[in-house]
Amino acid sequence: MKNKAAMYKLSYGLFVLTAKEGDKHNGCITNTAIQVTSDPNRISIAVNKANYTHDMVMNTKKFTVSILSEDASFDLFKQFGFQSGREVDKFADFTDCKEADNGTMIITKGTNAYISATVISTVDLGSHTLFIAEVTDGDVLSETSSATYEYYQKNIKPQPKPAAEKSEGKTVWRCKVCGYEYEGEELPADFVCPLCKHPASDFEKVIK
Ligand code: FE
Numbered sequence: 001m002k003n004k005a006a007m008y009k010l011s012y013g014l015f016v017l018t019a020k021e022g023d024k025h026n027g028c029i030t031n032t033a034i035q036v037t038s039d040p041n042r043i044s045i046a047v048n049k050a051n052y053t054h055d056m057v058m059n060t061k062k063f064t065v066s067i068l069s070e071d072a073s074f075d076l077f078k079q080f081g082f083q084s085g086r087e088v089d090k091f092a093d094f095t096d097c098k099e100a101d102n103g104t105m106i107i108t109k110g111t112n113a114y115i116s117a118t119v120i121s122t123v124d125l126g127s128h129t130l131f132i133a134e135v136t137d138g139d140v141l142s143e144t145s146s147a148t149y150e151y152y153q154k155n156i157k158p159q160p161k162p163a164a165e166k167s168e169g170k171t172v173w174r175c176k177v178c179g180y181e182y183e184g185e186e187l188p189a190d191f192v193c194p195l196c197k198h199p200a201s202d203f204e205k206v207i208k
Contacts, residue, residue, distance in 0.1 A: 011148055011149070011150065012031040012032070012148060012149040013031065013033065013067060013068070013146050013147070013148060013149075014029065014030075014031050014067075014068040014072075014146075014147050014148070014149060014152055015029070015030050015031070015033045015065040015066060015067055015068060016028070016029060016030075016065070016066045016068065016076075016080050016107045016111070017029075017030045017033070017045060017047065017053055017057075017063055017064075017065050018053070018063060018064045018065075018066065018104045018105045018106075018107070019053050019056035019057045019060060019062065019063045019064075019104055020056070020060065020062070020103045020104045020105070021055075021056040021059055021060050024056075024085075024089075025089075025090075025091045025104070025105050026052055026053050026056055026085035026090060026091075027053060027080045027085070027090055027091075027105060027107070028047075028051045028052070028053040028080055028081065028085070029077060029080050029081035030045060030046075030047060030065070031149050032044075032045050032046040032047070033045050033065045033067075033115075036132065040134060041134070041135040042117075042120070042132060042133060042134055042135065043065070043115060043117055043132075043133055043135060044130055044131065044132050044133070045057075045063070045065065045130075045131050045133070046125065046128045046129070046130045046131075047128060047129055047131065048127060048128050049127060049128060049129060050197065051084075052084055052085035052086045053085065054129060057119065057131060058122070058129065061118055061119040062102045062103065062104060062116070062117075062118055062119070063102075063104055063116070063117060063119075063131075063133070064100045064102065064104040064105065064106055064114050064115065064116045064117075065114065065115050065117075066106055066107035066108075066111040066113075066114045067111055067112055067113045067114065067115070067146055068110060068111055068112075068146070068147045068152075069110060069111055069112040069142060069144040069145060069146055069147055070144055070145050070146070070147050070151055070155070071110055071142075071144050072110030072111070072147055072156060073110055073156075074156055074157065074158060076107070076109070076110045077152070077156065077157075077178075078195075079094065080107075081178070081196055082178060082195040082196050091105060096108050096109035096110070100114065100116045100137060101116060101136070101137045102116045102118070102136060102137065104116065106141075108141060111141055111142070112140065112141055112142045112143065112144050112145075112146060113138065113139065113140045113141055114138060114139060114141065115135055115137075115138040116135070116136050116137040116138060117133035117134060117135050117136055118133055118134050118136050119131045119132070119133045120132055120133060120134050153176075157178065157179055158179055160174060160179065160181075160206070168208055169207060169208075170183070170207070170208045171183075171184065171185050171205065171206070171207055171208075172184075172205075172206050172208060173187040173191075173200075173203040173204070173205055173206070174203060174204055174206050175193045175195065175196060175198060175202060175203055176198075176202050176203065176204055177193065177196045177198045177202050178193060178195045178196040178198075180193050180194065180195045180196070181206075182203065187200050187203055187205075188200065191203070
């Protein structure tokens with residue numbers, strides 16, 4: 001590939017993907033919801049197998065994607081993106097939500113619509129599963145513009161502090177997804193961001 005940065009020019013929306021298994025609600029941030037056909041109305045989502053939500057969708061076949069809008073707070077991304085439903089109940093103290101017809105949660109603040117769907121087909125992609133699903137319900141929640149991944153990077157994610165006038169020459173590796181900083185000359189190749197779980201390839205070297 002002449003320039004891998006070409007991949008960054010693809011535009012993506014951002015979504016909270018929610019599922020319910022037994023009494024347990026869970027959700028995670030994803031950028032992979034796409035309408036694939038309009039008649040019948042079907043969408044696809046690709047979900048990392050490491051996500052707890054992945055197994056819940058696999059087992060129950062039901063999910064909702066709440067579409068994040070430009071007024072979504074960074075706290076909302078932290079709530080659903082930077083912790084695992086295996087360790088915490090993401091809905092324990094979370095009130096900006098209501099239950100959809102299929103029993104999964106709709107996020108009602110920082111979102112402009114939701115789409116509920118039932119899985120009809122899966123494709124094993126190794127690290128991810130591609131779910132193809134029939135849309136069963138959906139509604140518009142606000143007229144605020146949808147947040148793209150680019151919008152998140154420029155306007156929602158906290159910007160790194162400007163370098164001090166006199167550089168200390170300290171090297172850090174900054175996660176391009178969430179902004180986490182690892183201090184050290186070399187970032188281990190198998191390093192995984194402790195906040196958002198993205199790999200070493202999503203870090204950039206910064207001299208402070
Ligand atoms: Fe990160």
